[in-house]
Amino acid sequence: MITGGQSFVSSPPAFSNDGKKLLVCTGATVSVFSTSTGLQVTELEGHTDRVTSVVVVPVTGPASKFMSFCWTSSLDGNVCYWDFAASELVKKVNVQLPIWSMVIPNMPNAIVQSNEKSSSLYAFLSVEDTSKSADQQKALVGQIQIFNLRNARRVGGLLAETRKPECITMSNSGEFLGIRNKRKLHIWRVPSKDFKYDEIKKIKLHHTKNLSALAFHPTERIVAGGDVTGRILIWRGFGRKMFSESLHPHSREKFRNEEERPGVRGNDDSDSCSTWHWHPSEVKFLVFSSDGAYLYSGGREGVLVVWQLDTGKKKFKPRLGSPLLYFSASSDPSLSCISCADNQIHLVKMPSVDILKSISGIKPPFAVPDVCEGLNGGVVFDHSSGSVVLRTENYCIQFFSLLDNLEASQVQVCERNHQPVDDVMVVVQLIALSRDGSIMATVEVKLPEEGIGGLVNLKFWAQGSKTGEYSLSTVIYEPHSESGISALAFRPDNCMAVTSSFGGDFKIWVNSSDVQRKDQILQKSGWRCRSVGAYKKRPMTAAAFSSDGSVLAVAAETVVTLWDPETNVLVAVIGDSFTPIVALSFVGDLEYLISVSRGSRPQLVVWNLLKLSMHWSYMLSVEAVAASGGDGSKFAVLACPTREANAREQDGIILLFEVDDPVPMSTWSVKKARGGNLAFLSSNLFPQNPNVTERRSSPLLVYVNGDHEFEVFDPHGNQSQIGRVHRKNPAVAEEPSKVRFGYESIYGELPEFDLKKDQIPEIPFAPSDRPWETIFSGPSHVLPPLTKLCSTFLESILERNTTLKD
Template sequence: MITGGQSFVSSPPAFSHDGKKLLVCTGRTVSVFSTSTGMLITELEGHADRVTSIVVIPVAVAASKFVSYCWTSSLDGIICYWDFSVPELVKKVKVGLPIFSMVIPNVSRNPVGSNEKMSTLFAYLSVEDINKPADQHKALRGQIQIYNLTNSHRVKGLLAETLNPVFISVSKSGEYIGIPNKRKLHIWKVPGKDCKCDEIKKIKLYHTKKLSTLAFHPYERMVAGGDVTGRILIWRGFGKRKFSENLQATGKGRTTNEEERPGVRGDDDADSCATWHWHSSEIKFLFFSSDGAYLYSGAKEGVLVIWQLDTGKRKYKPRLGSPLLYFTDSPDPSLSCISCADNQIHLLKMPTMEIKKSIAGIKLPFSSPDGYKGLGSEFAYDHAAGLVALPTKDYCVQFFSLYDNLEVSEVQVCEKNFQPADDVTIYVALISLSADGFVMGTVDVKLPEERLGGLVSLKFWKHGSRMGEYSLSTVIYEPHSDAGISALAFRPGHDMAVSSSFGGDFKVWVHSSYTEDTDQMLQKSGWRCQSIGSYKKKPMTAAAFSADGSVLAVAAGTVVTLWDPDSNILVAIIGDTLSPITRLSFIGKSEYLVSSSKGSKPQLSVWSTSNLSMYWSYKLFAQDVSCTADGSQFAVLANHNSLDDTTTRDGDGVILLFDVENPVPLATWSVQKAKRGGLTFLPPNPSFHDTKCKEGKDTSLLLYINGDHEYVIFDPHSSEENQIRRNAQKSQAPPEEAVRFGYASIYGELPDISLKKEQIPEIPFVPSERPWETIFSGSSHVLPPLTKLCSAFLASLLEKRPSGNE
């Protein structure tokens, strides 16, 4: 099976020792990307739960450039040692508790390939004590432990206990580690050799607000802390009394200049403390530049702020379009990266902060007002191209390749700048694609402010020359007056669409071309309303066309109405359900129709259009329904609440595979995060479908997307677990370049200059049979005079005939 859609920004990434690769935590795997192309090189698979930390082992100058090792930690309680150039799992260390953060301070002191004797590696872990009850008030479930990676055993004792697991920061030299804990910073000095918890020196720095992050200066004894209100505190000269080796020189009491410590609170061990404030929300990251002259900060505003340490002046890298999460530097001083909340990692060219490349994953879900959202699935699919289209928080539609696990394109639906405010004022409510993917329809909603200014817009888009590229064709404001749109569907094989509304009507839209009566006589095309239909003024809550496009089904509350889409004549009415129907779909090319209802009395029903009656039904809360294009099967994603199963967790569910002739499911699969999930059948892809297609057998693949936009593609008709594989080596990075030194490392290689004059080969002249095509070609100063050209030109226009005696 194929998995994808993992978050790229759940944890900070890490650069390889040469800066040519970026290691990213993607769910249970570590994805290795090329920094020059932004493409996936390989994946490290071995963890059973989400990977939380990556520590790359530095390489000494004398070592081979092909040596690439790293340590990774995971919520499965395992620490793994990898050679990611192969890739190969070298070693596993079992901790037994979920690991939320890991640093290895002394790894920088003993790089691979150095002549120094390799010392014992100690990992400092932030773990969760799962033995303590989670519902217990103020239970300290977070622990800071030390683990001996060389001997694979834990060092006795705890450095600290916290309410929840926290992120650990380490200095560049590996001399200090620290964590934010409520209104304090805990800082430890890492010993050189043995690590005994009771002997490690520790200080605390206090603040009046809750601290969220910290960062150490690369060279000076300076630490920066950020709080939840957007303030940044800079402590200089921390730990001079506690961490000093010469205790006699410092003394146990206060120094003579203790009263001149500006900004320091109480008895904090620091020389001074300065406060800076620009951000309006919680500081997500702080990072000192490699030369120690600047401090980078990021928060919800989507602006990278660069602070000059000596003066406090600041510069900005604005319009990143999403809240910022992490900043990571590279061994290459001209490269760094920034992780954003919209599941993108931007590779920055330093020091200009220009975005060099972007590694974009699937857009993460966001909350939208339930009262304005359509009742159907929030996903749309281009089945032929293997793409999923989904709305984003920045008012776009993202087209994501399911087989390649990468972003194809983004279509800007609403022109609006990114705003960090929590209040949602505009969003994309519905997306629909035609069966061939040539036309897209979107519905965006602008929410009213104090009951004024609301607007619903229906937009039609035409496909461009590239995959996932669409241009705006028609905009229709308030297509159903002031009522919201519940569904949008396209008629197969025709330039026709239908939109249904909660206001009690549906409209049929057709695409047509016309000529404007102007001086230029412009030829234009667009979408217009052909007809309007309604049934007893009931809310129209769902709509679907049959496979051949001859029948239009529209749900009017608890009944299904069947229409002739060409004449807009009501043909028939089918039955009655317990709750209003929220989704309709024709089952392949058969005569059957499936509907789902939500509410207090959920129901899944199969209808026969030939008998105009219900065929069979279930009391089932269907989150999504998908039917095969040609066969008689359909799949249902159901929440566990409708299955009377109290053993499953909230949000879990089950996928049921049905044949229309049999109410007993053909197969079932238990899934997680079913709420706001989606289903669809995909045609078989020869590049990934390894099983041989048997004649007469349905070879469609089934796609499941959960509420976190993680997805899996599998064959529902096969019991083999690994029948489909994505070719992870499909997009290879360019081969390793030779290491440059001196002048070449700064300015690049000098061009080869040949002292010999280049020999230009002579091109023999061949008379053309069509001389008029080249007769006037060339520079004006080398062309023959017009008197000579005219006779040849006129002769070329005359038809030559053989002379004969009459």
């Protein structure tokens, strides 16, 4: 079995001590990536549930080149100690409660840990008390505990109880810990020597809104908190009463009089509190720079904001394309990473914040309007390369390799700027690929605004020299007038495609690229409509070609119409389902057809085309159906509870049928079935276990769940024949690190200066006669709202009419 598609951004990543490796939580494993190449080099397997924290053990001196250790926590209730350079599990400690966050203050050097087995090592854990029901009103299921990792015992009582498990934040020195709890910050001071539970002191800082982010200054007694409205609060001199000792021996923090505490609420233990505001929505992270001079913040806008701590001035890194989740710094001040909500991690060069490499996982699902939601319209499969193809939120199509668990490419479908804060107004509704992957078709829908301005585009794409590389061939605006497209499919010979419409017709499209001359007139190549069909003006809701392309089946609401695609002649009409048919699929050689209906009375029906009658059926809510292809007689369906249950992450079941037998051959229980899809792919696309001599011939079954996690397995149970693939490329060597000295060691390489470069002409600035060409240009975060731009735009293109008075 091959699994993949896990989220790269479920938890913050961590850099190795030398900054050459990035440890990323990916489901129940930890993937180790090279920061120089962006490729995975190894994987840590040992947990049975999602990994929530990675803490790298410090190693100093020459040993840092060959010693690499870390601690990890997981929802399975275990804390593991790893040698991640050798991918070896050294120790496992069972906490017996799901762990949502972990920090280890005052952690000794890895060399000291190996020599002093009797010394204690304390971890602060945010756990979930599973003995309490989360549905119970005001149930405090979150707990902050201390655990001795040496003897696997809990220390002292509970530090705090919260409604849900909260993330723990630790200062660089390890002296302060903090969590967010609704409108309060809980901050603890941990003794650096001779740890005793009774000596742990605590303060609370209050705010008027729920807090969402927390960060400690690296040297000064300053803490920053971000809230759900986008505000950032800076508390200076916190803990002056409770924490008598200074955070740093050279700290220049000055105490204030009791009366001089501007911005501090109530009796909070702080000298002052100031507020900054730029983010219009929730602040997702706050991180201080290594020297403490700057504060980094990010949120849903996809803009990294760099605040100067002393002045409050700010700079921006815009257009990162997705909401920001985490910011992680390495020991190298010039290297950091930003985790984005689109399952992508950017390795960035500091302080310029230039993107060096990107680690791209599979794109997560996103909410689309009901008018654009079809049967798996956003997830299809490339049978030629073994990739899953899915739509993304930024108007792209992603090709994701099932074998390598890496992004192969992206195709920009709509040339339109994407802003994460904008409402969804354009959606890639349908995707279809030819059997050999040489042609792709897409349907994009521009939603009407207040009932005005809707548009449907059908586009055909030609494959380039690489997998997932396509160039636009033909654009067809409003292919079915003002009606929406319900289905899109290619004939196996790639020279024909069909689109069906809710408006009551279907159209057959042919590629005219082979027709170069006609009556001595040069014809343009591309796709054109050859014929149109309809049946009693009923909405056409699904379409499919037979395996040999000789029959076209189109669903007209509750019946199935069979057509000759060459002559566009109606051959037969079969069936009468209870609710509209949403999917059709041929099985075998023109003998059987499967139809899927949804609604109040869902139904799965197998039709015998030779007898033009129903073969067998089930009252079953089907999410996806896949036929084995060719002359195969097997098909699989993904079934889940009815959509009226309104639970997206409900479990489901995969059933494998022989088309003649209504009793399933095999069944598998799966999770997150809502929004999932199935496909049979050739076994030749995946490696075979070298220890198995018998050659595998049957196709493999691929299941992609609602969160875009996938499994590739043999439906006949021969899992040992599938070679286990570790996501790494040993043939790709890491780029050698260049030793830098002097100026370059701090600021990087100097840019090359070319005197022959085009210089700016010495022309004085003058207002443009065409201001409408520039008023929409500029960074997204500084553009005025559209309501102001519209009036300026109209005034610039209208001629002012002046009237003379008599």
